[in-house]
Amino acid sequence: MPYPQFDRSQLRIQPLANRQHDLTLAHLVPLGTTAPDWSHPSVPILGERLAQAKRRGAARMLVMGAHVLRAGVQAQLIDLMERGLIDHVAVNGAGPIHDWEFALIGASTESVARYVSSGEFGLWQETGRINDAVRDGVAAGIGMGEAIGKVIHEGDFPHKSVSILAAAYRLRVPLTVHIGLGYDIIHEHPNADGAMLGQASYTDFLILAQAITRLEGGVCLNFGSAVMGPEVYLKALAMARNVAHQRGEAIRKFTTAVFDLVPLDDDYRKQAPKTDPRYYFRPWKTILVRTVADGGESYYVQGDHAVTFPHLHAAAVQADATLPNGGAA
Structure with a gap:
């Protein structure tokens, strides 16, 4: 017999x-x-690597948690996409929610402490419309990021100029969304369809894997994603390398970086021992050590995204302007 399931029709949205x-x-x-x-x-150095990768036509990837958007650096990220210094953005499921709300009403983020006590947390009508956008995207055969970006770009969103999803759609920069079912507030809503959400996000995973086939000579930056970022990057890189090896090619010489708050040792290019709790901080062992062990280089930058991201933006723009053939795609 099937187990009882929650009846979402009882919810007050x-x-x-x-x-x-x-x-x-x-x-x-x-x-x-x-x-x-x-x-x-x-x-x-990372700014220069982005500019060099742009000239090579190699991948310039930004993988990030939603706190990057909460840090308020949307304009700097959009500018990097417009300049061709970032050509793929990967976010978790919370990213599009903040982006959608900012574009629609010019505000986002609710107090968990306040609204979970009253049973109201996440149950907001306009935010639930994201599920409808994704459903339409699945019908059109596109991924979650493109589907949501299309609706924002083409719809009545008064503040769409701050939307990174709308900008990605406008610029034809892949922006992929990597979810865990039950992680995000839109999954509470009666119009959420697990199969539809899974299909849309898996399409985005395959788009990410294709982008990583261009990582040789490129850059992959991870901003504040402790689980999603390193995990989808790891699996996608394994897939890309599998095919590359069959073709007698390699994806070895590229640059990775992690921007986060966790204090690491100066020698972060060496994996922490299992006796150290930081061994389980996946960005360290996956992005900074294991996947670059065959010829890549890695960097760790500790700090608040509201500080580190603007400095990265400035460094990349400066490098792009000063390297030979500045501005060339």
Whole structure:
């Protein structure tokens, strides 16, 4: 006999106008704002690697958690896409939710403590429309990121200029969404379809794997994703290398970087012992050590995304302007 399942028709879904928001457009950092006073020796190197990869036509990938958007650096990320310094963005399931809400109402982020107590957390009408966008995308044979970006770009979203998904759709930059079912607030809604969500996100995973086939001579940056980022990158890289080996090719010489808050040893290119709890910090062992062991290089930058991302943006733009053939795609 099947186990009992929750009846979602009983849920009360409220408009976003009833919600208190922790972030508004005022938290976003305008393009051209001077980056906070801070420096790190790896950031200029990574900016140069992005510019060099652009000239080679190699992958320039940004894998990130949703906190990058909550840091307010949308304008800097969109500018990197417009300049061709980032040509693939991969996000977790929370990323499109913040992006959709910012584009629609100019605000995002609710207090978990406040709304989980009343049973209202995540149950907002306009946010649930993301499920409809994904369903239409599946019918059209496209992935989750492209489907949501298309709706924002073409729809009535007053603040779409701050949407990284709309920008990616406009620029034809793949933006892939990598979900875990039950992780995100849109999965609470009656219009959520697990098969549909899984199909859309798996399409995005295959798009990511195809992008990684171009990683030789390229760059993969991981900003604040402790599980999704290293895991989808690892599996996609294994797939890409499998095919490359069959063709007598290699994906070995590329640059990776992790931007996060976790303090690591100076020698982060060596894996932590299993007796160290940081052994289980996947970005370290996967992105900084194991996958670059055959000829790649890796960098770790500790700091707040609101500080580190603007500095990376500035470094990449400067390198792109000063390297030979600056601005060439």
